[in-house]
Amino acid sequence: MTADLVLGDVHPALADTCRAAFEALAEAQQRYGRAELSAETRMGADGTPTMLIDDLVEQRILAAARTHGINVLSEEAGFVDLGSALTLVVDPVDGSANAAAGVPLSCYSAALLEDGKPIEALTCWLETGRSIAARVGEPAPYRTSGARRLAGQALSMLRPKHGARGDTAETWMQLCRRAGRVRILSSSCLEAMLVATGAVDAFADPGSDTHRLVDLAAAMVIMPIAGGHVCDAFGRPLEFDHDLTRRYSGVVAATRELADEIVEVINS
């Protein structure tokens, strides 16, 4: 990889764990083949199988977090309690199927909590080193598109599939017909990053309940600061608790009005 990691002024624990993920992914891709990287090694704390690539990157993040003495809530390891006031809620490799296969669309994405309350977040597109960050109470140097209606806008979605609530194919196609442009990048955190910076107007799980807290944690911090909105399509509150088996159908949108419209289609 020729990419350089570009991080702004972020908390050292975010910066160091992000750098650990960036380096770990590059090394893993150099050392292992695609079949090895996607091999399932065990069951993760989120109730889905852990791929080797998830494990390799998470281990390096945990080691980096340990040097800062902070707790970690992560996709595979669950809650690692060091008794700190600070907790890193992290998706080590969002889009790990992409990363394992060689599709260069995967992210490190994390929120940093102090006494259970979010104070900062960072999402980094691992294959290019580009990142966005936000600190609660401070403005961000980027902004959503401000779009309020879906008609003619750019929408990213999870693929249509059978989920806990049945097949999302019909809902997916309804949203697709209403939008001007449609994409499936298979990395929710990258797609949320594109919404935050105004490149895409919205991103949604059209009702398959695939998202876990770690998929939405950074967006929960970043989106309100960037002028956008994040919610669950079925009205469940998005909370920073430690239960990674909870599922959501996340909707990340340029405005609250746009999120409401998408939620309405998903519930219709």
Place this chain on the structure above:
Amino acid sequence: MTADLVLGDVHPALADTCRAAFEALAEAQQRYGRAELSAETRMGADGTPTMLIDDLVEQRILAAARTHGINVLSEEAGFVDLGSALTLVVDPVDGSANAAAGVPLSCYSAALLEDGKPIEALTCWLETGRSIAARVGEPAPYRTSGARRLAGQALSMLRPKHGARGDTAETWMQLCRRAGRVRILSSSCLEAMLVATGAVDAFADPGSDTHRLVDLAAAMVIMPIAGGHVCDAFGRPLEFDHDLTRRYSGVVAATRELADEIVEVINS
């Protein structure tokens, strides 16, 4: 952008026109806002409106080609005949809607012909500078996945839409159900690049007849060398002629068998 352009040993006319596109895109994105870049300036030779971003990048490519004294067949300008034996068939910015909006998924993609026969091709992902190239009669340092059946594999597609032959929604969903993973990146040349390198198993326009020769030209050279196959879903021969108003539903697959299966679904 922090990306560096990484080109292997390619024909100087390919290298120079690619570098021109790489620099022109970066400059355009720095100088103009998103609305300006996506504004339609005129009707292109391919029969679709030209965006400012297409124009800016194509002009730089034409200037670079002129210094080599070669003909160019390009999306917006059509055929520019300098009486050379060499012709560059080029898509200046494949995925220009992405590039204009700030979704970093767009490509320079070109085939170089000598007396009408392809001799070399280059596709470069403009936002990262990564590229693949191939020369007719020589092996390539990458290979498709070799997948022969769609079940469980990774498939990229154009979005479902109303095309010249009606709505592709049903076909799209059939292919989606059969595949293991599905993506829509909105850059056909980037998606073909991912097929060539084995990161994705196939890419298809599910019957909307959206593709023009410039969208498939590099893949027509690269895929056979990488072990893959490219064809039109409706059996029209893919030929290097000068008529950019011709439309195709391109299928780019890891193997001929996989392409055949996708073609069969599209025609069923």
